[in-house]
Amino acid sequence: MPPVTPVSRPAYPGRIVINGLDCSVPSESYVEKLRAGGVDCMHLSIEDMDGRGNVHPFVFVYETLDRLAGSLTLARSAAEILEIQRRGKIALVLGWQGADPIGVEHGTLRAYYELGLRIIGITYNITNRYGSGCLEPGGRLSEDGSALVKQAHSLGMLMDIGGHTGEQTSLDVIALADGRPVICSHTALAALNPNPRNTSDRVCEAIAATGGVVGVLCLNDFLVRNAANATPGQPNPQAKLGVYLDHLDYLKRLIGADHIGIGPDFVDGQDFTKTGAWPGLRFTPDMVGGLTPDGTILYAEGFSSIDQLPNVVAGLDARGWSAAEIAKLLGENWLRVYREAWGG
Numbered sequence: 001m002p003p004v005t006p007v008s009r010p011a012y013p014g015r016i017v018i019n020g021l022d023c024s025v026p027s028e029s030y031v032e033k034l035r036a037g038g039v040d041c042m043h044l045s046i047e048d049m050d051g052r053g054n055v056h057p058f059v060f061v062y063e064t065l066d067r068l069a070g071s072l073t074l075a076r077s078a079a080e081i082l083e084i085q086r087r088g089k090i091a092l093v094l095g096w097q098g099a100d101p102i103g104v105e106h107g108t109l110r111a112y113y114e115l116g117l118r119i120i121g122i123t124y125n126i127t128n129r130y131g132s133g134c135l136e137p138g139g140r141l142s143e144d145g146s147a148l149v150k151q152a153h154s155l156g157m158l159m160d161i162g163g164h165t166g167e168q169t170s171l172d173v174i175a176l177a178d179g180r181p182v183i184c185s186h187t188a189l190a191a192l193n194p195n196p197r198n199t200s201d202r203v204c205e206a207i208a209a210t211g212g213v214v215g216v217l218c219l220n221d222f223l224v225r226n227a228a229n230a231t232p233g234q235p236n237p238q239a240k241l242g243v244y245l246d247h248l249d250y251l252k253r254l255i256g257a258d259h260i261g262i263g264p265d266f267v268d269g270q271d272f273t274k275t276g277a278w279p280g281l282r283f284t285p286d287m288v289g290g291l292t293p294d295g296t297i298l299y300a301e302g303f304s305s306i307d308q309l310p311n312v313v314a315g316l317d318a319r320g321w322s323a324a325e326i327a328k329l330l331g332e333n334w335l336r337v338y339r340e341a342w343g344g
């Protein structure tokens with residue numbers, strides 16, 4: 001299959017643009033969107049992407065990389081991201097939002113590392129053997145969780161907490177950082193919208209203290225839905241682009257421009273219409289209001305697709321962000337923590 005023809009790329013002030021978390025199925029059409037958004041690297045969450053679980057997402061990813069070899073290349077280090085960018089391709093970084101696929105076998109994480117996994121979370125909303133999710137925020141990191149974190153550090157993997165992970169479990173992971181950066185790849189801020197999925201100032205500040213980065217998502221309900229406006233059967237409030245920018249502004253004031261990234265959490269190509277709900281996921285009514293009538297997930301107006309990333313840049317410029325601050329947000333911060341965690 002011929003490679004995707006590159007489209008015109010935006011002229012960003014930064015030298016690299018990293019999409020800090022995406023769940024979209026890689027395809028020719030999505031590569032076009034990434035290029036239109038100016039993206040050089042994408043952190044792809046690969047949980048059960050082909051519906052078969054465990055190692056099969058890696059099979060799917062490698063088959064996809066073969067098919068899109070003219071456009072996408074797997075990156076295992078920061079140096080490889082820069083080399084792939086130099087060659088005019090888009091780098092793909094692989095991650096899991098939760099550690100459930102690892103199972104109980106000793107050494108499994110090492111096997112997944114060798115397959116290309118570089119970023120790993122602990123839990124996805126609910127408690128597992130490693131720790132507690134955002135629906136049980138007071139639960140602690142377990143002994144198995146502590147062992148997992150230490151093994152991830154020994155391999156040079158990047159821990160991804162906050163958001164789906166409970167607050168206390170997140171703080172326990174950070175306590176084991178030992179000079180390593182910890183990230184939250186995609187979240188919104190509880191201080192601006194008290195949604196159970198969102199992250200507290202306390203956790204954001206603790207992440208920044210490790211040298212890490214907090215990525216801000218643009219999924220509509222996490223930006224604006226909460227217990228006060230969650231009415232069953234009624235349309236969700238629609239977040240405008242300004243609401244998304246408010247979260248970025250707030251985070252810059254809280255932890256500084258060196259610790260913020262873009263982590264939009266897009267799901268292009270994922271089919272949620274077969275079940276009419278979020279398959280296999282647990283959310284409370286005040287977290288997510290379900291799908292739109294056409295079976296899609298609602299995002300902030302003005303940043304509902306990665307090719308609209310230039311709208312974010314223009315909005316921040318209008319709000320007085322400097323070129324250097326925007327460059328850090330777009331990718332320099334992510335690249336720094338990748339280098340510190342993985343080397344290269």
